[in-house]
Amino acid sequence: MIENLDELRKELKYEKTNQCVQCGYCLPACPTYATMGKETHSPRGRINLVKMVGEGRITDLSVLEEPLDLCLGCRACETVCPTGVEYGAILEAARAAITRRKKFSFPVQTLRKTLFRKVFPSRKAMKLLGNSLWLYEKSGIQKLARKSGLMSRLPAHLGEFEAITPPAVSPSERSSLPSYTPAKGEKKYTVAFFVGCVMDAMFRKINQLSVKLLAEVGCDVIVIPNQTCCGALHAHAGELDETKVLAKKNIASFEQEEVDFIVNNAGGCGAMLIEYDHLLADEPEWAERAERFAEKTKDISQILAECGGIKGLERPPERVTYQRSCHMTNVQKVTKEPLQLIKDVPNVEFIEMKDAPMCCGSAGIYNLVHYKASMDILDQKMERVKDTKATTIITTNPGCLLQMKLGIERENVKANLRAVHLVEYLAEAAGIS
Ligand code: SF4
Ligand code: SF4
Structure with missing residues (x-):
């Protein structure tokens, strides 16, 4: 039930829903509308639901849960929208409002806290995860588990995902991402490389290659040690307060070095990083610092192309x-x-x-x-x-x-x-x- 409608409107960023003129141009671009064929699972329908909550026409927030849960957050609707509706901001705010009021069962709450506060933000925990994957692969347990047919009996289709996890790197390779890699030939830029949590644990090799490619095209590459997860997974799960904690930690860490760009190699992380300015816009102490951080954030393809390619x-x-x-x-x-x-x-x-x-x-x-x-x-x-x-x-x-x-x-x-x-x-x- 809704406590204070004015407060809730602010929390939902209700005024942004008024930009939607209900034209429906976004419908063909929406993958969930294409596969599910329901108005409530389209961008227009989802915006409408949030709007109705803001106007007090829906008083039970749980009505929003399924339609918003099933949104991919791909934001294709934003790209095609003729009136510039900020769908991402509406979605994020609504998910956070729902999460703040939702009573999770004890095990779910514990799992969320562990994953969002202890695992993703901790490079130690992600390193442990990466090393465990390596041990699982190299010890023969993986072969045994696959042979025994155990993988096909795992819940939530985990067996299918297990089959596609990339080969893990050894603990010795894992610790070898250098803190400084000099540019090859004439130096064009100094860049700080954003490591990422999933990239670090599962795609370490791609991170290593990224550093080498950046150096190859003329960048001095710095890896700042106390950086953390970008917060994208937290934001998608409605954990906005935790996202802000991570954003501030990253901003403060990357301020320690004077660099031209902050470079990442993961589309999802990059999108979170360049929106730190939106995330912290209402916090006077952080707004400007977040803007500077966002301005410097680039995808690796932009820097490789900017340096003339390989x-x-x-x-x-x-x-x-x-x-x-x-x-x-x-x-x-x-x-x-x-x-x-x-x-x-x-x-x-x-x-x-x-x-x-x-x-x-x-x-x-x-x-x-x-x-x-x-x-x-x-x-x-x-x-x-x-x-x-x-x-x-x-x-x-x-x-x-x-x-x-x-x-x-x-x-x-x-x-x-x-x-x-x-x-x-x-x-x-x-x-x-
Ligand atoms: S979100 Fe944009 S494209 Fe979609 S219905 Fe609203 S105004 Fe039209
Ligand atoms: S962000 Fe959600 S509503 Fe927008 S196009 Fe993607 S799935 Fe559809």
Whole structure:
């Protein structure tokens, strides 16, 4: 039930819902509207629900839960909206308002607290997770578990996700991301590399290659030790207060070094980082610092392209396609650079897939918590991928990368189709390992 409507309106950022003129231009761009076909599961419908709460026409916030839960947060609706509705801000505020009032069961509450406060923000915990994955793989437990058929009996389709986790790096390799890597040849920029929590635990190799590529194109690369998780997973789960804690920690950490850019290689993290200014806009002590941080934040493709690309690339003739990260496209608005970098690789034939901007259904942990909805979206995406007849799918976000690998497994096309991060693809072409 609603306590104070004025307060709730502020919390919901109600005034932003008034920008929506209900034209419906966003409907064809929305993956959940395409697969579920319900107005309440479209951007317009979701905005309307929030609006009705703000006007006191809906008094039970739980009515919003399912429609907002099933939103991927891909923000394709923002890109096509003619009146500039800030859907992301509306969604984030509504999710936070619901989470603040929701009574989670004790185990769920404990799990949320552990994950959001102890695991994702802690580099030690993420390192432990990464090392555990390595041990699981190398000790033979993985082989045994797969052979025994145990994986197919795991709940929440965890067995399917286990099959697509990338090979873990050893603890010795894990500690080898250097705090300083000098530019090769003439120095163009000094950049600070944003490590990320999932990237660090599961895609350490891509982080290592990212640092090498940045140095290759002329950047001095610094890895700041006390950086933390960007907070994207927290924000998507409605844990806005915790997101702010992480944002402040990152801003303070990155202020310790004078750099030209703060570079990341994960579309979802980058989108969170460049919105720190929105997140902290109402906090006078942090607003300006957050703005400076956001201005310096760039995706790695922007810096590689800005530095003139990587020289001496070589690939055998092949056909590739590109699965855009929604957050990179719709929030960071980085679209040209990754394509340019791909097209610059000799012998590569690039084929754009149909409905390319459509989300792949990964969306943070959406594919874990809304498995069926996510797989419906993925199956549509894989049809588009197969139509291109590409042998490689290139992506720029860890979630999309895992989702594409899952799609390849589901379609049983592993023999002639693979998915790689753009950084891996470029490093491979440059002979960097
Ligand atoms: S969000 Fe934008 S595109 Fe969608 S209905 Fe509202 S005004 Fe139209
Ligand atoms: S964020 Fe994506 S899934 Fe959510 S309403 Fe907008 S287009 Fe639809």
